[in-house]
Structure formats: C-alpha cells, structure tokens
Amino acid sequence: MAKITTASLLKMKQQGNKFSALTAYDASFASAFDAQGIEVLLIGDSLGMVLQGQDDTLPVTVADIAYHTRSVRKGAKNALVMADMPFMSYATTELAMTNAAELMRAGASMVKLEGGQWLLETVSALTQRGIPVCGHLGLTPQSVHLFGGFKIQGRQAEQAQAMIKDAQALEQAGAQLLVIECVPASLAKAITEAVSIPVIGIGAGKDTDGQILVMHDLLGISTGYIPKFSKNFLAETGDIHLAIQRYKAQVAAQEFPADEHTFN
Structure with missing residues (x-):
C-alpha cells in the first residue's frame, strides 16, 4: 500500500472507493493494522475509556494523546495518523495551535476536533499554519x-x-x-453528498466515504458493552489479522455496516 494522505482519501471519495479507519494506541497494533491496509489510524480520546477505564473521554490530556501518538507513529508506515484533540485542549484558537503543534510533533499527520460553527476560526487558523484538520459532528463524546x-x-x-x-x-x-458519529443513515448520506471532503462514519450507515471503529469493539474486548453500530469481527474469524482483513473487505464491499448496525 502506498503512503496514505488526505489527497489519497479525496481521490478514493471521488472514485467511489470506500476506505477503512481504526483507533490505535500502540506500535504493535498500529503495525498490524497498517500491514492489512487500513488507511487511517486514529489516536482517539476513546483511550480514556478503553485503556484507562474512565466513564467517558473527558479526563484524557494532551500528554496522553501525544504519548500514544508517538507509539502509533512507530508502527504505522503507510496509514494516515490522526490524533484527537482532547477535552478543552482547543477552547481558544491560541490554545488549539499550541496543543495541535505538540501532537503534530509527536507524529500526527492531522488533528481531529469536535464541534461546528464555533470552531471555524480555529480550523482556519490551524490549516493556515500547516496543520490539517478533521472535523467531528453528530454525537461528540466530549459533549x-x-x-x-x-x-x-x-x-x-x-x-x-x-x-x-x-x-x-x-x-x-x-x-x-x-x-x-451516531446519526441516522439518511442524514449521513446527505452530509456526505453535501461536502467534497471525505466523510468517515461511525454509527452513520454505509453511505459515508469511510468507516471507523474503536479497535477494542472490532475485537470484542471492550469492557461493558459493544455498541449497536459495531461488530465483533474476531468472533467470526478467531484470528486478529483475519478480523482486520474482514473488516476492511466488508467496508470496501459496503457489507458493513449492515442494517443491524445502522440508526434510522
């Protein structure tokens, strides 16, 4: 697989080819995902829940994300590495620039921020300074x-x-x-068609340009429960590498998410 960039993902959208994303938090899993051709790896603030055992993502710090970004970068040769900006790390534009710079230095190729209209000045300031941005709408866990x-x-x-x-x-x-995240499939389709940039869905139906899952959900090892929109691919295969392969293949074929993983 060639090195994935935002331009690569845009070309996939334009050609109608679906891409896959997973959360990753360490070098070993990042390498395994990369080897199976997963296009995007997200160091998600979900680490607060799946790694730290927190009730939500709010306790996660920039230092936490930076640490895991450095680890993931070591294992990812080709995938686009994206890092979450955690709770209140982008409350002001100045704060966002300082914290985003730290995550880029740690190895991220892009940062992700949750929010809509109130973020526009910050998104503009970051991109003007060479920091690529991924937006996040719908169910924004920090809220x-x-x-x-x-x-x-x-x-x-x-x-x-x-x-x-x-x-x-x-x-x-x-x-x-x-x-x-977590929007009706019809709305996800409308959003995907309303913008020219690639759209990644989670709990948003199969019409988005890409799909993302928390790796612990994909492997069926999340504590508590597996969300409706997820699927335990390890249970179907009995092998982690085959589970990753099947996830990628089913996303590409638009077999995942199926109706039972979708909100109407």
Missing part, C-alpha cells in the same frame, strides 16, 4: 454531559439541517476530513 448521555443526534429536521450546514462550514474553513 456527553450536554447531551445527557451517548444519544443519537440529528433525528429532528432542524438539527439535521444545522449539521449539514456545519459540515459545509467546516469544509469552507479548511477541514480536509470529517467524522460523523
């Missing part, structure tokens, strides 16, 4: 207490229209990728 829990977003027409406008505004501000 879990505002939402009153991990709930589906965008079911009301007004909220859905606002999300489409947010996606377009983020692209205009310079975002080169977009993640949408």
Whole structure:
C-alpha cells in the first residue's frame, strides 16, 4: 500500500472507493493494522475509556494523546495518523495551535476536533499554519454531559439541517476530513453528498466515504458493552489479522455496516 494522505482519501471519495479507519494506541497494533491496509489510524480520546477505564473521554490530556501518538507513529508506515484533540485542549484558537503543534510533533499527520460553527476560526487558523484538520459532528463524546448521555443526534429536521450546514462550514474553513458519529443513515448520506471532503462514519450507515471503529469493539474486548453500530469481527474469524482483513473487505464491499448496525 502506498503512503496514505488526505489527497489519497479525496481521490478514493471521488472514485467511489470506500476506505477503512481504526483507533490505535500502540506500535504493535498500529503495525498490524497498517500491514492489512487500513488507511487511517486514529489516536482517539476513546483511550480514556478503553485503556484507562474512565466513564467517558473527558479526563484524557494532551500528554496522553501525544504519548500514544508517538507509539502509533512507530508502527504505522503507510496509514494516515490522526490524533484527537482532547477535552478543552482547543477552547481558544491560541490554545488549539499550541496543543495541535505538540501532537503534530509527536507524529500526527492531522488533528481531529469536535464541534461546528464555533470552531471555524480555529480550523482556519490551524490549516493556515500547516496543520490539517478533521472535523467531528453528530454525537461528540466530549459533549456527553450536554447531551445527557451517548444519544443519537440529528433525528429532528432542524438539527439535521444545522449539521449539514456545519459540515459545509467546516469544509469552507479548511477541514480536509470529517467524522460523523451516531446519526441516522439518511442524514449521513446527505452530509456526505453535501461536502467534497471525505466523510468517515461511525454509527452513520454505509453511505459515508469511510468507516471507523474503536479497535477494542472490532475485537470484542471492550469492557461493558459493544455498541449497536459495531461488530465483533474476531468472533467470526478467531484470528486478529483475519478480523482486520474482514473488516476492511466488508467496508470496501459496503457489507458493513449492515442494517443491524445502522440508526434510522
């Protein structure tokens, strides 16, 4: 596999080819995912839950993300490495630039921020300074207490229209990728068609340009429960490498996510 860049992902969108993403937190798994051709590796603030045992992502720090980004970068030769900006690390544009620079120095090729219109100035400032940005809309886990829990977003027409406008505004501000999480499949399709940048879905149906899962969910080892939108690929294969292969193949063939993993 050739080295993946934002230009590679854009070309895949334009050609109608679906790509795969996974969270990664260490060099060994990053290398395994990379070897199977996973295009995007995200050092997610999900590490707060799956690695640290927290109830949500809020306790995760920039230092935590930077540490795991350095580890993932060691194992990823070809995949695009993206790092989450954790809770309150981009509350102001100045803070965002300082913290994003730390994550880029740690080995990230892109940073991901949760939010819509209020982020536009920050997204613009980062991209103007050479830091590629991925936006994140829908269920944004850092806002879990505002939402009153991990709930589906965008079911009301007004909220859905606002999300489409947010996606377009983020692209205009310079975002080169977009993640949408836990939204109805019809809204995910509308957002994907409304922007020219690649859209990665999680719990957003099969019509997005790419899919992402938390690696612990894909392997069926998350504590607590496996989300509706995920699938235990290890249970089907009995082998981690085959599980990764099957995930990538089913995303490419639009067999995953299936109806049972999708919100309407």
